[in-house]
Structure formats: C-alpha cells, structure tokens
Amino acid sequence: GPLAPPAAAAALPRPPAKPAVFVPVHRSPEMQEERLRLPILSEEQAIMEAVAEHPIVIVCGETGSGKTTQVPQFLYEAGFASDGGVIGVTEPRRVAAVAMSQRVAKEMNLSSRVVSYQIRYEGNATEETKIKFMTDGVLLREIQKDFLLRRYKVLVLDEAHERSVHTDILVGLLSRIVALRAKRLLPLKLLIMSATLRAEDFTQNRRLFPTPPPVVRVEARQFPVTVHFNKRTLEDYSGECFRKVCKIHRALPAGGILVFLTGQAEVHALCRRLRRAFPHARRRPPDDGPADTPEETRRFKKSRARAQKAQAAALPQISLDSYSVLPAGEGDEDREAEMDEEEAALGSDLDLDLGDEGADGGEEPPDASLPLHVLPLYSLLSPEKQAQVFQPPPEGARLCVVATNVAETSLTIPGVKYVVDCGRVKRRHYDRVTGVSSFRVSWVSQAAADQRAGRAGRTEPGHCYRLYSSAVFSDLEPFPPPEMARRPVEDLVLQMKALGIERVVNFPFPTPPPAEALLAAEELLVALGALQAPPKAERMQQLQRARLSCPITALGRTMATFPVAPRYAKMLALSRPDGCLPYAITIVAAMTVRELFEELDRPAASDEELAALRAKRARVAQAKRAWAGRGAALQLGDLMVLLGAVGACEYAGCSPQFCEAHGLRYKAMLEIRRLRGQLTTAVNAVCPEARLFVDPKMPPPSEHQVTCLRQIVAAGLGDHLARRVQSEDLLDDTWRNAYKTPLLDQPVFIHPSSVLFRELPDFVVYQEVVETTKMYMKGVSAVEIRWIPALLPSYCQFGPPREQPPPAYCPERGRVLCHRDSVFYRVGWPLPAVQV
C-alpha cells in the first residue's frame, strides 16, 4: 500500500536547516499585551526549536494556556505560510474552528481571507488563505483528494485529547504521510496539541510512532482550586445547580460562575430560572436562543412579563416592546452540536421534565442582591451569542455562564472563580450489535471533572462545587473512552479503503476500535456492495481471525466521494437513471439533518397551551398526510413526507412562517437546502453528464420515479429491513403490530409519527431504531417482497431454478426464499453484489 513505515523518516538525512525566517505581524498594542500574558508565549522558542528538529511534536498545556490561538501565529511568523504554503489547524468541533479562526484573524490584524475556516457546510477560505482552521473531518476528506496534502507545510491537530474519531485517524494517517513527504523532500511538520497530560496515548504507542516524538509541556499558570463535594448525590442536578448558584451569588465574593450541565434544554431552563430569581441584570432581551415554537414564545413572554414587573422600578425605561422575540433559527449557522441538535431531534425523554413553568416556575422571589449576568453557552448557539461570554459583564454584575461540555476544553471563559459541576455529560450511545442509538446522560470521567474544576483557577484561586459525593468521584473512570470505542465505524472504514488501506485492522490507530466494530463495518460495506465480498470459505476463516480485508469496489469508490454515511451514499450512487437524483439528494439531505419536524409530544404547562399543541399536532398530521400522497407515493412513507415537506416549503419561499405553521424546524430546512447544494456539487463531480443544477424547487416525482426511489431507498437501507409479525406467528400480545428485524430480539414498532403507522406494510426499511418507551422505527418506507432478492440478496436464500414462484418469506429460516432465475428490477449504477 502507499503507507511506508515511519522509520523511513528517521533514516533519511535531515534537509539542511533553513535560515530563520521572520514574517512580521502587525498586532495592536493591546492585543500584544494580552498575548504576552499567556503562558505559552514563554514556550515559543522551545516549541519552534522542537518543530525545527523533529517532524512530529506534541504540545501539552492546560486549557486557556494559548495553544490554539498562539501556535498558529508562531508558525506563521516562522515562515510556514510563506512561498504559498498553508498552515492547517484541525478542531474536532465546528464551534472551535469558526471561533478560533475569527479570534486569530483579529489578533493578527488579518482578514478572514487570510485566516479562514472550513467546516462541512461552509467556509471562507480563499486563494490567499495562509492559516486555515477546519474540522478534522474536512482534512480527512482532503487526504482523499491529495494523499500527500501538498498544500500544507505544517498541520496542527488540536484537541487531540478529545480523541475524536477523525482526529484519531488523522494521527494514524499523518504519522505515515509525514514519512512519505520527507522521502519526497517536501517536509511536512505535524504538531499534536493536547489539553491534558495524557500524551502517553500517543508517545507510548510504538506502532504509531516507533520513535516517540518530543513533548513540549506548557506550564499552566493555574491557581489552586478548592474542590467541594456534596455530601449526598442528588438525582435532580439541575435543581441543585440552581440552589448552588443562588448561594454562591448571595454569599461569596465577586467572581464569575461557570455551571456545567449536559444539554441545551437544561441550559435554557436554568438560565431562565436564574434570570427570574435575579432579574436586575436583564439589560438586553433574553438572548439564550430563539423561541422557535409558539409555546416557547409564550413562555418567554410570561417570564418576561414577570421579570418586567420586578424590574419596573429599577429600570423603568424597558418596555415590553423592547424585547423582540428572535425569529426561529436566527443566525444559528453552526451544525456541530451533535448532542444539542440530536437532543432536539429525538425529543428524548430526557427533556420532558425540564419544562420550567411547572415544578419550579415562579417559586423564587426576586432577589435584591448584586445583579447576575446569566449567559448560556452550547455548541448550537450562534457565534455572535457565543462571543458574548468573552465580553466582561455589565458594570457591577456577576457573570454566570451556564454551559454544556463545550466549556470544558474548547472555549476558555475569562474571569471564572466558581465552577458548579453537575458531574454528568450527555453522550450518544450506540448499541454495536443492533445499531440502536439513544442519548444517555452519564457520569463524566475523573479527568473531565478535573478539567472542569480547573476552569475556576485561571485568574485567581477558585472553588469548584461538585454536586456529588467524593465516593462517587472515586468510582468514576479515570479517562473518558475514546470516541472510536463508542460508535460505528463504517464510514471510516469506507474512507480508509478509498485511501487504499485494505487491512484496516493493521492501521496504526492511537486506540484501535473494537475488532467487532471493524468487522460489523466491513460486513455492512460488503452488504452494500461497497467492498468486494470474499469467497465464502475464506470468509469464515477471515472472520475468525478478524482480519477481513476486502478491497473496495467501483461502487464503493463512488460512495466514498459523497460526504454522507455509506447507506446514504449508496442511495446517491444508485439514483442516476430516470431523473431520480434531485429527489434522492433531497431525501438524503433531509435524513442527514435527522429531524425536520418539531417535537410536538411535549408536556404542556397550561390548558391553553395544551389546546394549542393539540391543534398544531392535528394540523401537522394533516400536512404530513398530504405530503405522503397516495398509492405508490404513500408506500415511500416517511421519506415521501420529507420530499413533500421540502418541496412545499421551497415553493412557499422557505419562510420561517411556513415552517412555523407546518411544524417544521426552520433551521433544519436551511441546512437541508445547504446540503442539497453541496451534494449536487459532489454528484456533478462524479458524474458530469448528469449536469445537475441546484434548484431548490422541483416538481413532485412521477409515479415511476417514486417506484425507483423506493427501490433506491430499499437498497441503501437494506440492512435495516424489518418484517411485520404475522398473526400466526404472534408470540404474545407484546408483538401485536410489531416488526421483527434480523438483529433485534425484541419487537420493534413503526413510530406513531410515521405516515405508515396505520398502514403496517409487510416489509419495511427504516432509517433508525430509537429506544424510548418501546423500540421505534423512524423514517420508514415500505418494500415489495419481490424486490428483495435483487436489492438485498444477503437476506435471501436462493433455491434451484424452477418455474418462478414468487419469492416468499420463510419464518423458520428467517429469510426470503426465491429462485435464481427470477427476473428482478435493475436499479441504477451497477450493483456488483447482486447476482440473482
């Protein structure tokens, strides 16, 4: 393969040392003064010497020491961006890529054309770009286009301690690319930056780095933080946070408060509660995110009215009108925020009891002490609103930032003296075997808890209040598991195969993913036709040795160029004939955004609200039925609804009003539009003859096109096939109206929000199974049994040639039985796996 052993780099003679370059930067004196206070400035020389002498350098330093903002500037000044070179910096979070590019541009007095960012959906990089911040996924895709990454003279992998999957893979790949570039006398420097002292993951891994790279440690100017544990560990950590902040604010000396909660909904609830309790500092309209439903607007208005009464005397100039309610989706460009977004998307049970108007509403009397300046911080928050946390609070007020995990290492908030840590973090949990995902609030690791505590000691000695007992702390796992160990890896395996890495198990991962995850990925990709199936006999053996190494197919190569998960990529790859591409692109875009419809199954605070919710639910259900259509269209199910909703919305000019009226998330709609544009470009690149153009509007698909789309969807989601349990094999009452999938033993059901909820087709494919009160399939589409042998041969058992009886499902074998010479539909681009 193209991967040479890294030892080659060490063996080569070092290129002659270049004379020191110094590229001047014209910073403002204030900026320069601010920089000089950062601990990393005293390590500039050590870092740059290490970079000059070694191809790979690790920089370790506490959060806030200046790694992200300063190291790119050191490199710039040392000439790494002269002669057309680019300094690349990767971040696991989009928030950080955007915020840091803006900050560095400002510090260096350069425009965003020169210090730019690139995230999946957008960027402002130009020909002039010299420092480019990007998400790690973006760089991974660039490697696909140019394995040697010739544009870059130096790459900085930031936040390597986060152990995001993409950063982990980049570390592995770049360890080899650095060696290859040295061979070609085009040296590439690599810096790995990490916030914790756990550099051993990288330095101790001999497969990754046979010669351990040098580590430059930045001494943090950290003040002591006194950690206080609660005696008892309460379940209601949100309420406990509230009480703790009140106590701190009333009793303790000046200094900012930083609260760690787990998700956007919790953050909002606590912000509102605190603002009600300490209403003085509300000099601005509530800006903790858009009120995107009438209920929320009403809630905003109510609490606003209450706050207003309280502050009428103090601030008579504020009238109700001066609080304009932000339009839904205002400014939220950032798509990172997996957690926040999907929390909203899944309408998870987690949010249900967070309604603030109920249990705790209004019980706290307004307080007369110091003003409290309450600000939310989470990744979906717009950059402008995020920037507020860096501003000093209004004169005489105390800053209180209520944040999710983003404040742990990615963003450093100045002036924090008190940290209130709920000790929990929200993580997406995947079940490896079944593919079921759910959001779980789980305990943080000890390392994360210490990181959070450390936020209190940046400017002076501080205090950290842990809302759990010290016994709980000592039971926490020392470090969080790397993301690689927690999520499916099929997209990565496909990417790596496309890069020519056939034996993925041999890849120098910093922490290899579990062998069964690699196997599951490879199996899925074989089933999708993206990898060549190994001959049967060999396969068993290979499986046992966990050494599958199927080469990529032409279809797989095409799939790898689309920036979506393999199942969706396959749909795109199949959609060329019959003008289906624009529709497939729309469906895939809508599915990738995950939840287009607003969550309407939430508890209402009042009868009036309940009535409004019910009315809206009915209206949305009606709209969904209309979009689903009848006959063939209805069989495409929820995906037809997506198509119809996007089409209808675009015809109506994609206005917030239309979305609001039809229960659609405006933000999601904008993202779909953006992704459609991007996917259209990607398809045109693979298949210029298709000559697609980006037109948000499109006529509804013809009946023939709908049939093709159903097959395309079935082929893409093939491993998510479910069969309705027939009355004769009903096991017991829990199986009424249930479906059986190959992987799950339990019954699964069509989600009540699905248009096929009452249709109950015999075979369906689904986008995902979500576990709430039951196992529910979402994104359901009906499949005809006669398509299954052609589209999903791995679910079939083929008999000897006969007179073509129709394929039949055989419950004992759990398979569809059919015959080899039956005639089946052919779909789209060649399907190498289909041999019927």
Ligand code: ADP
């Ligand atoms: P590290 O990467 O080591 O965690 P950073 O380079 O992110 O540190 O931050 C260095 C300093 O710059 C911190 O004190 C932080 O508060 C400050 N800073 C970062 N971004 C901004 C911003 N947008 N506005 C003001 N200060 C900022």
Ligand code: MG
């Ligand atoms: Mg940083």
